[in-house]
Amino acid sequence: MNTTVTRNPCKLCSPLGASLVFKGIRGTIPLLHGSQGCATYIRRYFISHFREPVDIASSNFVETTSIFGGAKNLCEALENINEQYRPEIIGVATTCLSETIGDDVPLFLNNFLKKKGSETFPDIIFVSTPSYSGTHMDGFHSAVKSIVEYYSHLCESADSSFFGDRSEKSVAVFPNFVSPADIRHLKEIILDFGMKPVFVPDYSQTLDGVSWNKYEKIPEGGTSRENLMSLREASFLLELGNSLTGMDSAGKFLESKFGSKNYGLGLPIGIDLTDDFFNSLKIISGRKIPEKYIAQRGRLVDAYCDAHKYLFGKKAVVFGEEDMVVSIAQFLCEIGVIPVLCASGAKGSEMRKALQQLSQKYKNEIVIRTKADFVGIEEEAEILKPDFLIGNSKGYTLSRKLGIPLVRVGFPIHDRFGASRILHLCYKGTQELFDRIVNAIVAKKQSESEAGYTYM
Ligand code: SF4
The missing domain is CATH 3.40.50.1980 (Nitrogenase molybdenum iron protein domain)
Structure with a gap:
């Protein structure tokens, strides 16, 4: 179907991905260069998924900033953060607004550090994250690369070594x-x-993290x-x-x-x-x-055999981050489930290639949708009639409409508790995911049966 608009996109915003990366670097405060709403939206998503307090600063654009540029706001924000948090690093990411007006943030930062003296200020790492041309995963990967590049320049003259020989x-x-x-x-x-x-x-x-006595x-x-x-x-x-x-x-x-x-x-x-x-x-x-790990693998193979009767020939719709979608689709093919529709909001050229190979290998028809939105996913799903969905909480509306289970993976999960502790990876994570899928299928069958079976 051809549309020129995106309705409820199957992706999140680029600075969200960058902020997540900065949250994983010790002593770092993320600073979004743009309006406050962007920081509020990202904080809300993180807090409801991770159930932890999350501080994300903003350079707080107002009408005049959008016209005359955000250099002054950015400098004030850097000063305030330094004073209030004393961070080791400030991670600056742009928002749609500052990208659209064309703020030259590297130049602003250069001028600021020249004036202040870079030795007296925390490290400032910049990443450009225009959300209108990418997803949260583009922001994530760009931030990782910016951090690595920044320290690769610094470390050339440093002699500290964690790894040693x-x-x-x-x-x-x-x-x-x-x-x-x-x-x-x-x-x-x-x-x-x-x-x-x-x-x-x-x-x-x-x-x-653990509980604190004080904030x-x-x-x-x-x-x-x-x-x-x-x-x-x-x-x-x-x-x-x-x-x-x-x-x-x-x-x-x-x-x-x-x-x-x-x-x-x-x-x-x-x-x-x-x-x-x-x-x-x-x-x-x-x-x-x-x-x-050999034992974990063995138990997983055994579980695949034991649950084959519940899963063989079932159909699933998989959606979310492209790398997660590809790996989950491959896992589903392995357990006899057909991933009839695989969708991501990403441009997804690697995802498309990988899924096409998978489709040939397992002789499964897989509808592949890149730059997808939830309206498109719903239209396809109504035709394909899946038995369950696998993806983040944004799929709940569809699961409710179709009356089929949603197995929650990835981000965001803000309608269930414990998202931080969902294990997806390796034999152990696959085992947990596998058990959840089987139980979702069994629970649906049980709840639909008039007999009220206690053995399934
Ligand atoms: S305006 Fe852009 S940067 Fe701000 S929340 Fe929306 S998508 Fe993200």
Whole structure:
């Protein structure tokens, strides 16, 4: 269907992705250059998903700023943040408004630091995030790259090293937009292979922390400045997400600058993709896969067999972030479910390629929609008649309309509790996801049956 407008897009705004990355860097305050509403919207999304307090500053555009430019506002915002938070880093991202009027933010920052003296001020990292030309994932990947580039310049003259000798098998991990629980799980796995990981970003603690006795303006945790300066020492780089193969990514940048080998892998969901992930770790570390993960894999295979009768031939609609969509679609094919419609708001050229290959491999008809919106997804879903949906909370309206379950994954999840602790990745995360899918199908059958079966 051809439309010229987007109605309820299947994506979120670019500075949201950048702000999430900044929340995963120790001592950092994100600052959005634009109007207050953008910061409020992003804070609201983070707070209702992660259930943590989230501070995001704004340079607070008003009518006159939109006409005469935002240099003065930006400088005032930087001063205020420095005074009130004393951060180590300020992460500046643009909004649609400041991009549209053409504010030259790098120039503003340069002038500001010249005047103030860069030694007396926190590090300021800038990322351009025009939301009208990208998704939250574009903002996310751009912010990761800006941070890595910024510290790669600084670290050339520094002598601090987290990793130490390259022979220690250190690995810099770019985990993509996954849950705090996923980041913790990936860390555990890499440590079990005897390697030292640095995650960029790492919001496993800042956005899923412990209770406090008093309010912390900047929560504990996140990738430290020292570790960012030591990325040049990483023996290997691990970049998760199929879409990064077609991008000028942080991993590729570090590989070309410092010579560490970059492993680009799909998000490890399902057995095939998780096997790829573990086999890469085996090669990188030179160690065997630890027994506990072999046991997790074994239990997952057993569960696939046990639940085959509930799932075989079922149809699903998958939507959300493109890398998550590709990996979940592959996992669904593996368990005998047909991902009849895969949709993302992203431009998604890598997603399209990967799903076309999947469609050929499993001989499944998959309708692929990039730059998708929820009105289009609904129209397709009404024709395709899926048994369930898998994606974020924005799909609830559709699930209610079609009377089918929504298995919640990704972001945002603001109509359920515990989104930070949803595990999606590796054998353990796949097991949890698999059990949730099977139970969603079984629960629907049970609730529709007049007999009131207690055995299903
Ligand atoms: S105006 Fe642009 S930057 Fe602001 S919230 Fe909307 S999409 Fe995001």
